Amino acid sequence: MADDTNAQAPSTELWVERTGVRRYTGRSSRGAEVLVGSVDVEGVFTPGELLKIALAACSGMSTDHVLARRLGEDYDAVVRVSGDADxxxxxxxELNEILELDLSELDEAARERLVTIARRAIDQVCTVGRTLKAGTVVNLDITTD
Incomplete structure (x- = not known):
């Protein structure tokens, strides 16, 4: 049997469906849903908010392993993200992130090391942040009936 450890997982299909005036439901082939709409629609995220949440979630997930190894599996973290649109x-x-951690149990040197390791992890493996920093090509096709 071939070793599949380096095999890529199939891509998750993503799409949005219009459900009302300036209101959409984002869906994935894995069964996830998110409500999207304009800022004046209650109970939805705007596309810009989703961009910011994606960045914050990516940063959090990028640090999860290294922080859990040093702080324990049940450590608490909040990643806040902000930035006004032009x-x-x-x-x-500009988008600004704040990773909130309780490092009070560590001495100053250990805190500094852990912060450095967390920054390095985000810089190396946060795909969303790396994409935003690098820029990307976006291609659009429009199909009609």
Whole structure:
């Protein structure tokens, strides 16, 4: 039997379906759903909010293994993300993240090492952050009936 440890998992299909005026449901082939809409629609995320959440979640997940190894599997963490849109150019010129951790049980040297390791982990494996920093090509096709 061949070793599949380096085999790529099949891509998850992602799409959004329009469910109302400026309201969509994002879906994945794995069964996940997220409600998306404009800022004046209750109970939904805006696309910009989802971008920020994706960045924060990616940073958190990128540090999960190294932090759990040093702080224990049940450590608490919150990643906050903010950044205002430049509406004239329709971009987020700056996004700011804060990773909140309780490191009070560690001495100063151990805290500094862990912060350095967490930053390195995010810089090396957070695909969302790396993509935003590098920029990416976005291709759009429009099909019609």
């Amino acid at each position: 509406r004239e150019n329709e971009v987020y010129p």
